[in-house]
Amino acid sequence: MFRSHHAQPPELPAVRTAPTRPLIVFERVFKTYGNGNPALEDVSFQVRPKDFVFVVGASGAGKSTMVRLLIREEVASRGHVLVDGQDLRRLRRRQLPRLRRKMGIVFQDYKLLPTLTVEQNVAFAIQVTNPGRRHLKEKVAEALYIVGLEDKLLSQPGQLSGGEQQRVAIARALVHRPRIFLADEPTGNLDPDTSWGIVQLLLQINHRGTTVVVATHNREIVDLCRQRVIAMEQGRIVRDEVEGQYMDGAAQAL
């Protein structure tokens, strides 16, 4: 369980009711992989700007497929996935980098470069997308300040704990100020306390105006946060609640 001072989630973002255009749209999406097994079946939902959404479900429920469709590592077999009004099926390969620059993406395994320092790992995201960008050091420092690692600039990933490594990955995802922040099992390798710290950080990022989508099977964290929950089972959405829990009576009944 979480430590007592972590028992209360941070202040929730204000309720947003303005009729803004959805930032993410899944419209009757089906995805079947080469082995013929359906990963997603008739999935539809929308995410508005500045929303915070948990996508929950057991392994194989389709959470990661959803993330892969969003970053266009995969293309839907049927239906439409739209990000910021752009249909990803129609996206040309050369347009893909522009889409990815709108997103910050973190994974369970952090995906850090072990030979680079913390600062270099974060700067890498800018160096490979916009090498001439001014004030690189300041932007890297700012991202590391947000994640609370401003004193670890010169450390290497191997010298950091799992939670700190995930924070570096989050800083790298944040450094080019994405509109959407995607996290696929960001706490999968972390202990409960550290996981809670990471989720608090994601909530802070959301407070700053970034849309956050987190795919997770971490029941405690989802239940504590009282954010929107999209629950999945066997490739289908079984529940979509504005202030949901990992599992409610309806889901259990299914």
Added chain:
Amino acid sequence: MNPVPAIRFVLRSALQNVTRNFGISLASLLTVTLTLLGAGAAVVVVHALDNVLHSEESQASVLKVFLADHVSLQSIMQLESSLAAQHQVVSVQFENKDAAARQGCRQLGLCSALNTLRSTGGGNPLPASLNLKLRSIGAVTTINDEVRTSPLIFQGAHPTDYNPDVIPRLERYILIAQIAGGILVAVIGAVALVIITISIRTAAYVRRREIEIMKLVGASEWFIRWPFIFEGMMVGLASAVVAAAILLGVEYVFGAGHALFLGIGVRFALTVIAGLLVAGAFLGAFGSMVGIRRSLAA
């Protein structure tokens, strides 16, 4: 995108690729050097062989037209002028009977036979001739057929020294040498390409995490590709420099007086160096593009 930091990043990454995977880079450099060396040697040998054959060809493109005895000097000069006026004829030189006897004595060892004939009143049997230098080996047959009809020509079994067997044989040798050389260079080039492709694929595998991150944060495909292309070009160029140094070093040390190295001058050596550098850079760049393709598609 500002090109200067982009180029700096690409070059630094390419150098990092080489230094991080030094063992693979070195193995790649050695094998590509060997293949370029083989290709370079094939080019040099074919060139030398071509030179030898062309030298033979130029000798074969001399046609000796034997003249009948007792032909007036005026008629000979008219024939000489009419032949010299032809486009395929480079020069015409008259050789009288005495000069023919001297040459027969010197080159064919006919001195004693000629002396015996002279002492017994038989005179000099060797005919005067017009020695034609022709532009190409192909012109020999045409001119030979043409001059045979002239009444001024010696009417014996051999009115000229034309040998119909020699020319096609020489032409065949040149063709075989060119085809064999071309095939050798093509095969060795293909081997070098495969080696560079494997080497870059290995480098891309070693850096797969980096490529994955670059793709995730939105680096363009060309930005991901360039460091590997530069790496391939660096390996290719370094291999070309080593191959050229070995090849020309061997030529410099052992070439003098060796038949195969006839005709390799500074100009050809520079052409070989330039050719190897271009081939190395091209093989490196092309092999890298093929090698990185799979990593980008994944």
